[in-house]
Amino acid sequence: QKEVEQNSGPLSVPEGAIASLNCTYSDRGSQSFFWYRQYSGKSPELIMSIYSNGDKEDGRFTAQLNKASQYVSLLIRDSQPSDSATYLCAPSSGSARQLTFGSGTQLTVLP
Amino acid sequence: GAVVSQHPSRVICKSGTSVKIECRSLDFQATTMFWYRQFPKQSLMLMATSNEGSKATYEQGVEKDKFLINHASLTLSTLTVTSAHPEDSSFYICSAPWKGGTDTQYFGPGTRLTVL
Numbered sequence: 001q002k003e004v005e006q007n008s009g010p011l012s013v014p015e016g017a018i019a020s021l022n023c024t025y026s027d028r029g030s031q032s033f034f035w036y037r038q039y040s041g042k043s044p045e046l047i048m049s050i051y052s053n054g055d056k057e058d059g060r061f062t063a064q065l066n067k068a069s070q071y072v073s074l075l076i077r078d079s080q081p082s083d084s085a086t087y088l089c090a091p092s093s094g095s096a097r098q099l100t101f102g103s104g105t106q107l108t109v110l111p
Numbered sequence: 112g113a114v115v116s117q118h119p120s121r122v123i124c125k126s127g128t129s130v131k132i133e134c135r136s137l138d139f140q141a142t143t144m145f146w147y148r149q150f151p152k153q154s155l156m157l158m159a160t161s162n163e164g165s166k167a168t169y170e171q172g173v174e175k176d177k178f179l180i181n182h183a184s185l186t187l188s189t190l191t192v193t194s195a196h197p198e199d200s201s202f203y204i205c206s207a208p209w210k211g212g213t214d215t216q217y218f219g220p221g222t223r224l225t226v227l
Binding site for chain 2: 032034036041042043044045046049088092096097098099100101102103104
């Protein structure tokens with residue numbers, strides 16, 4: 001059974017700080033990795049995707065992937081109150097590229 | 112990014128009735144779409160994979176006779192909740208992978224179903 005574990009929340013950081021979100025996954029066949037942000041009552045919104053080991057930066061967001069350790073993380077620099085949401089880690093695998101979601105980490109950025 | 116729409120956004124129905132939810136990919140074709148269900152304070156759970164031109168693939172524990180899926184065209188998949196009961200009340204979300212070289216999945220805005 002595929003499992004995705006995310007660091008337990010809720011996580012609170014002050015405005016301007018770095019928020020660090022972690023995720024481990026069990027399926028070594030996972031090929032692509034996605035981070036989604038979900039505001040309360042809304043559907044997930046894609047934040048980052050990463051496919052190969054190393055770092056990938058996009059604006060204030062940096063995703064890190066280590067397939068050997070089955071670990072993926074998301075760093076949010078200069079956190080803003082608008083970043084307050086639940087962040088979902090989702091590796092994809094299989095021929096249909098199904099996503100398996102973690103339970104999510106709720107982030108609160110305090111003004 | 113790619114756009115996926117869902118209709119309706121919110122529905123309230125009486126117990127025993129059937130509800131149809133539509134999922135459309137607006138600017139790309141999707142031979143595969145996914146249906147998820149999310150209960151309050153929980154993560155998304157995959158219900159089924161909708162396949163254009165063939166039967167849907169259901170996840171373990173999901174009743175295929177209760178949750179009917181029809182992938183009518185390359186841009187439309189429908190989920191029908193038959194004989195809905197209060198325990199079916201949930202947030203239903205569809206997604207479609209955009210095959211622009213990345214297979215990134217884009218989500219519809221979701222449908223909030225309340226069964227009285």
